Amino acid sequence: xxxxxxxxxxxxxxxxxxxxxxxxxxxxxxxxxxxxxxxxxxxxxxxxxxxxxxxxxxxxxxxxxxxxxxxxxxxxxxxxxxxxxxxxxxxxxxxxxxxxxxxxxxxxxxxxxxxxxxxx
Numbered sequence: 801x802x803x804x805x806x807x808x809x810x811x812x813x814x815x816x817x818x819x820x821x822x823x824x825x826x827x828x829x830x831x832x833x834x835x836x837x838x839x840x841x842x843x844x845x846x847x848x849x850x851x852x853x854x855x856x857x858x859x860x861x862x863x864x865x866x867x868x869x870x871x872x873x874x875x876x877x878x879x880x881x882x883x884x885x886x887x888x889x890x891x892x893x894x895x896x897x898x899x900x901x902x903x904x905x906x907x908x909x910x911x912x913x914x915x916x917x918x919x920x
C-alpha cells in the first residue's frame with residue numbers, strides 16, 4: 801500500500817479589506833468551520849443572508865483580532881471548503897481508496913494511484 805498525504809489544508813492567502821495579506825491557518829479555518837456548523841445548527845440551512853455572513857465575520861474577527869476578512873471573503877472560503885470536501889469524498893469512495901484516520905492519510909494501492917495520476 802502507498803500512503804498519500806491528504807490533509808487538504810494548504811494555506812490560502814486572501815487580501816483583507818485593510819493592508820497586508822491574511823493567511824487561512826488551520827486554526828482560522830477550523831474556527832470558521834465551527835462558526836458555520838453552529839450557524840447551521842441554529843438555522844437548519846446554509847442559504848444564509850448577507851447579514852448572517854456579516855455576523856459570522858464579526859465572530860471570526862473577535863476570535864482573531866487584527867484579522868479583517870469581510871463577508872464576501874467568508875462566502876468565497878466556504879465555497880472553496882465545500883469544493884475540497886466534495887473532491888475528497890469522491891476520492892475516498894473509489895474502490896481501492898480508503899482513509900486512515902490515525903495518520904490522516906489516504907490509503908491507496910500503487911496501481912490505483914497511478915490511474916488517478918494519469919487522469920490528472
